[in-house]
Every structure is written in C-alpha cells, then in structure tokens.
Amino acid sequence: MIFLGNHWGTLYLAFEWIIRLAMLVLVPFRRSPEAARSWLLLVLFLPIPGLVLYLLIGRPRFPKWRRQRFADLPRAGAAGSAMTRTAKIFPPDIEPSRKPLADLISNLGNLPAVGGNAVELLDGYEDSIDRLCDDIDSARQHVHLLTYIFADDAIGKRVIEALGRACSRGVTCRVIIDALGSRPWATRAVATMRALGIDARQALPVRPFRWQPARADLRNHRKITVIDGLIGYIGSQNIVAADFRAGILNQELVARLMGPIVGQLQSVFISDWYLETGRHLVGSGLFPPSDDMGQVALQILPSGPDYPIAGSERLTVALIYAARKRVVITTPYFIPDEGLIEALQSAVLRGVDARLVVSSVQDQRLVGLAQRSFYAEMLRAGVRIFLYQGRLLHAKHVTVDDDMAMIGSSNVDIRSFTLNAEANLIIYSRHEIGRIRVLEKHYFAASHELHAAEWGRRVISHKVLENLARLVSPLL
Template sequence: MNLLNILLGSFFGFSLIWAPILHIIIVILFGFRLISVRRPVGVAIAWFLIVILFPIVGICLYVLIGERPVGRKLTRKIIRMDKEYAAITELMRKRYLVDKDQLPIEGRALSLLAEAKNGSPAIAGNKIELFTNSLEILQDFIDEINRAKKTLHLEFYIWALGGDADRVGEAMIAASQRGVICKVLLDSLGSKDWFKSSWPARFKSAGIQVTEALPIEIGRFQFRRADLRLHRKIFVIDNTIVWTGSMNLVDPRTFKQDSGVGEWVDAMVKIEGPVASQFELTFAFDWSVDNPKISHFKDVAPAPSPTEGSVLAQEFSSGPVYRDDILYQVLLSAIMDAREELTITTPYFGPDDGLMQALMAAAGRGVQVTLIVPKLNDSTLVAWSSRSLYADLMDAGVHIAEFHGGLLHTKSLLIDKRIAIFGSVNFDQRSLRLNFEISLIIYNEMFCATLQKLLDSYLAQSDRVNPVTWSRRVRWRVLLENAAHLTSPLL
C-alpha cells in the first residue's frame, strides 16, 4: 500500500510539474504553425484560444478541420490538370470574345472577375427556364434521361434514397442499357447512404460509371481536411442541355423529414445553348480529378451547342486549391456594384466582416438590401450565429425576412433586377472557403424578372424581422447567439 501511495504521489508530482510546461510547449508550437500559414486574424485567434483552453482537443480539431488541404497527392493532381485545363479554356475565351460586347455596362467588371483565374467567359445565345417545384423537377430529370441519345453526366452533393429520387436511378439504368454513356459523380459524405446501398452495384452492373468524390479515409485526416466537400449540382444531357441550382437528387417528401423544418424548398434552372458546354467541361474536369484511374486532363473543349435563345450567361465554378477565393471576390464585387436593389436568398447565412461591411455599406448608400433566410433551420448553430448579425444589418438599413414555408434552400443574388447569380453557393464561410461550388451568372432582365417573381413569392411566405421588436428579445438569447457566432470562423 505504501508503495502504491509512493507511485501515485510520484505520478501526480510529475504531472503537476510537467503538465504546465507541456501545455506551454504545445501552445507555442501551435502559434508558430498559425503564423506560418497566415490565417485570417479572427480565425487564428479563435483557434489559438481553443488550443489554450483545450490543448489536446483543440489540436485534434485543428488537424481535422483547421486548414484547407485536399491532400498532397490530390493537390498535385489538381494543379497539374488545371494547367492542362487552362489551355482548353483559353480557346473557349477566344471563341466567345465578341460576346462580351453584349454585356451590360454594369455587368462587365463582374464578368471579367468571374472569368479571371482560368474561368469561363460570358456566352450569348442561350435559353434559360426557372423551375421551382421539386417533384416536377425530378419528373423532368426522368424525362430528360428518357430522351437522351448520347451522354448523361450527373454531379451532385446528395443523392438521397427513397421516393422519386429512386425513379431517377431506374431511368438511368434503362438509359445505360439502351446505349447512353452514363457517368455519376457524387460527394462521399453527402451521398454516404447512397454509397452504402445497393445502387452503386446496380449502376455498375448496368454499365453506369460511378465515382466517389473526396472519399473520407480514416488515417489520412492529417493530409486531407475531412470536411472539404463537392457541393455542386450539375446535370448535363448530350452536351446540349444542363440543369443546375440548389436542389440535390432528393425527394422533398422523404428527405430529412425528422429535422422538424418542413420540406426543402429549392429552385433549378434549365439551360439550352452554348453555355451548356462550359458545365460539361467542368464536369469532365471534376470527373478526372476525382477518378483515381485518370492522371491527366485530356478532354477537348466540347463543341458548342447550337444557339437556343437570346440570354447572355456565364458558368462560374469555384473551390479550394484551384480558383481559390474567386467566389469571395465575385460576391463582394456584386454587392459593391449594386445601385438600386440587392436581394439574397440563402439557407445558411454566415458572412465574414468584409461581406458584412459590404452589405451595410450598400444599404447605407441607398440600395434596398433584402435578405431572405429560413425561419427554421436544420443547423441550429448556424441559425443562432446568423441571428447575432441581424441587429447590425438592420441598423444599417438591411431588410431581413424569415421564410416559414419550409427550409428555404434556394441560393441566389439578384442585383438591380438586371444580373442574377444562381446556383449551389450558400452565403457562408463553408461555400466561400471550403466547398467546390457551381453557379450561373445571368445577364438578362427577362430572366431576372422571373426570378423576382419567385423572390416575391418567398417574401409573401415570410415574416419580416422588426428592428424594434428584435432589440427587445430576452438577454439570454442575445448571449446564446453571440456565443454561437464565435464559432463562425471555424465552420
């Protein structure tokens, strides 16, 4: 017993002496790491405080989600393929050089910025339709698949099991069996249930090629951030028609019905015309990057589709490693360019200080800025964090509306009713910094008028946040929201 007491005393004595020293060493080394990667000040301070308070947990979290690496091997592959991709997109920019003359004056700077860093140019001659009923969209997908003659390329964050989403899968199998080349690229995390189901085996048996994007590999978290995701929604048919927007391959009647927020409310656009070839090229690039059997990007620029309409539009893709931070710059520029009206819809609102200042400055110079977000959100932490920003926004003159007709999942920016940015991008740090995203920039007043009608329908189902009433909410809610906001740089 005396020996046990001596051993325990020695252990605790050792811990009391060395634990603080070890803590200090961990904090100093971590501080050097933060300095070496030059993180944004708010993010760096947040991580530093976490490691000071909870050193072991903080270091583990930082390894998992602290930086933006996609892994050394994948980074080298993306950089190599991006150089090969650049030669193809340069030809595309030369081919459509004259189309820039059709850009409205207020859209020229935005278009040039979106085209920077090896992006796609604005292209004329497109037909664009807006669709807002999810079940009808799924049926349209099935109809498109049944009409396809050559290729079907699907790229989505989520393919959920059940309902009409399964009917899309059955249509794909039938299309492949009649000779259509089918490729399906899905995010590993977003579509994890689909990958665990019988669908991958059924697809492969039918001749459908399936690739899992950014697979989560246990033991490789120190080399690849676990939560970098492929968040794009792209469906290309025969290189002539493309669908994109906010909707995943899910049936809203069955998707996340236990989350208590109602059905997901989405919107998609169908594009016919030459801009479809830009989406086809982006799909080909993503497919090549995520398919381990492909080492080089050798696809040529797809032949442009025939002119279908009069709409000028521009595909806009973004993501970590390649085109890094271009999305942030485009959104910031769009807000700063607004002169009359700016309406934003997003399910997840988490801007940084720069975007907050841009929104408040727009309202301050007389722009009618309206933010439409869901009243109920499936991410409680994001909801609390976003509400901590309401007071500052409303003090600056920003109008905030909370949609109560379900979880509003549509992601859009409407600028002066002349330019629209529409796609998969949320107005949060995850979309801006971490996800691979896709958008369509539309320079057409007729389409913008159609989008405005949709936004008006959202506003009709929303509760306007009253600045006076909001300022009187109970103190504990203010503290809770402000505490949640402290985590926003880390999300």
C-alpha cells in the same frame, strides 16, 4: 512520488503553453481574422484537443496528391479550346458597367462569359425532377451528373431508373456523388447504379489510414448535370425527396440551360471526374458545336479549396459593392465574414435597398444559432431581413439591380466560401432577372419581416446561445 507528480504536472503545463505559443504564430497564416480568432480561442482554453482538431481540419487545403492533380488539369486541352471558341463565336451582350465583374469571374474560375444561351428557371421540386428525367430519357450520347446528396429513396430511384434506361440504349452515364453528403445512401445508391451499367463514383471518401484519404470537412457541394453536351442543369437541388428530413420540406431553384454555357458545365464535370478518378475524358461528343439558343449572356464560376482564391466569397462581395439600387440575398445559411458585413453596410449607406431572405425553418441547430447572432448587426445597418415561413428555403441566389444575378450551390457562409467545392451560374439579362424578381416577391409575401425592436426583445438565454455559437461560426 510527490516530486514525480510535480515534475509531470510542470511538463504538462509547459507542453500546453508551447502549443499556445506555437499556434499563435502558425494559425494566422493564410487565414481570415475571424477564423484565426476562433482557432486561437479554442487553443487557448483547450490546447491539446484544439491542436488535434487543427491537425485534422485546421487548414482548408486538400492533400498534396490532389493539389498536384488539380495543377495537372487539362485546362489548355479540348475543354480550354472549346471555351475560347464559343466565347468568340457567341460574344456576350453585357452592360459595360458589368464587364469588370465578368472579368473578375473569368479570372477566378478560368471560364469566360458567353452569349447565345437560353435559361429556364424551375422552382417546383417535382417539376425539376420530371424535367431532368425527361431529358435523360432523350439522351443519345452521355449523361454526366454531379451532386452532393444522391439518395436511393423514391426521387433517387426515379433518376436511377432514367439513367438505367439511358444505359440500355447505349448512352454513357457517369455520376459523382459526395461520399459524406450522401452517406446514409451512398453505398446502396452506387451499387444499384453500377448494376445498371452506370459508372458511379463517390467523391472525397473519408477513409482513414488508406491511400489518398479525404478530409471530412472538405466536400464537393456542386449540383450540376450535363446531357449530350447540349443541356445543362445547375442550382441548389439534390437528388433526394423534398422531405428527406422529417418535418422539413425543402424549396429549391434550378436553372435548365441550353447553348454554349453547357460546355462550361461540362468542363467543371470533366475536371471533377479527373480529380476523383485520375482519368481524362476525351472525345468530340463532349463538346459538340454550339448553336445559338437565345439572347442570354451567362458565365459559370467554379470555386473551392482547389482554387487559390475563394471565388464564391470574392464574387458575392463584389456583387454587393456593384449594386446601385437593390441587392437581394436568398440563402438557407447566412454566416458572413467581416468583408461581406462591410459590403452590406456600405451598400445601405449608398442608398441601396439591401434585403436578406433566410428561412425561419432550420435544419442545423448550431448553424441556425450562429446565423441569428448576425441579425441584430444587419438590422442596425439597415438591411431588411425576411424570415421565410413554412419551408426550408434551400434556394441560393443573389440579384443585383435589374440586370445581374447569381444562382447555384453556394450558401452565404464561410463553409461554402472556403471549404466546399461549389458551382454558380451568373446571369446578365434583364428579362431573366425579372423572372427571379417575381420569385423574390413571393418570398417576401410568404415571409415575416424582422424588425430591430422585435428582435431585441428575445429572451437573454437565446442571445447568449447565439453569441456562443457565433464564436465558433468560422469553424462551421
């Protein structure tokens, strides 16, 4: 018995070391150094649980069937032709020094910059819902809505009722909601919508042991709406009450769009619809002829695990390197990788006024701890940090100098960069950037600016917890 016990103990230890050595070779492939270090640290201390977790969520890739479906997207069909046509009809007025960035975005997301657009920024939570419902009530052909969270609370019911009224007029309404993001409400919300004639679907449902399963960590985090191919919405706001988390009030920023850019939002929705249903949406009404609605040059960047390059991350870093005078990053979650940290450090060394606006209110404790572990490093580099008070500032945008901005669903964290499907709007317009700067001034005024001496005085237990959370931050 003693011999057998020693025998099995030796086999167990050998198995653990086989896992460690195998993962030492496997983990670094196609993975950032930060993520590789975190996985290897986990496997070093907990080989078997680490292996199981790695097999479940270790590789930021969709299953083979979805990758094949993404490869089969009809990019060269009606959507691609519409994008090419509108780009030629409405050439964007972009400062020459920003054209390389526009080319980068086009190569990352396959969508060109276009002119002839109008932008309306909506920062009032109820106002944006009111405007959305009014536009749905005016719809004549179709409404396409994609969001991470769709609740069946008072806000969700208002939108559902507007969609139901549209269906009763003969308008085709299609809705995609993320299955995990909307989990507490998804079943009821989808059932209610389908009863009203709305074609509602759950994106990436997690159904173990079923055909075409989805991973729990790869989510569709986009928030876009397209109405008749003429009006579009993009931003950070979900279809849920501002206070859906007890004691926390969300503050958002949404852009309402008119002009050729709406066709790009439409192409993103059509692609996601095909990925979830396997059905191509066709028809002349999807891409109506574009009118000249304004003077603003815009561009959409979709990103996510489907794409070979982390587009949102690549663009964020590029924007920081492109800054000449000022860069302001507004995000509820800030967990940067080494490339983004170096970009901010380089910006300050060039004399750029680099500012980070994050919320003092946090809704995710582990993420909040990991986020705070980066503050000392940012402050030492000369980045000014503003802690927004009173509300969870859920708005997500980056402004560069006075002529370029990015607004959308992407946080400045590794999850948004590599695991989530995101959609961001890029704005090339001094007038529109000026309007965002006004919002930023409000953020600064409503914030507590953090200073290095003050931050260094926090208790040692907080520092320990923050740095422990930072060890697993690439896995969050």
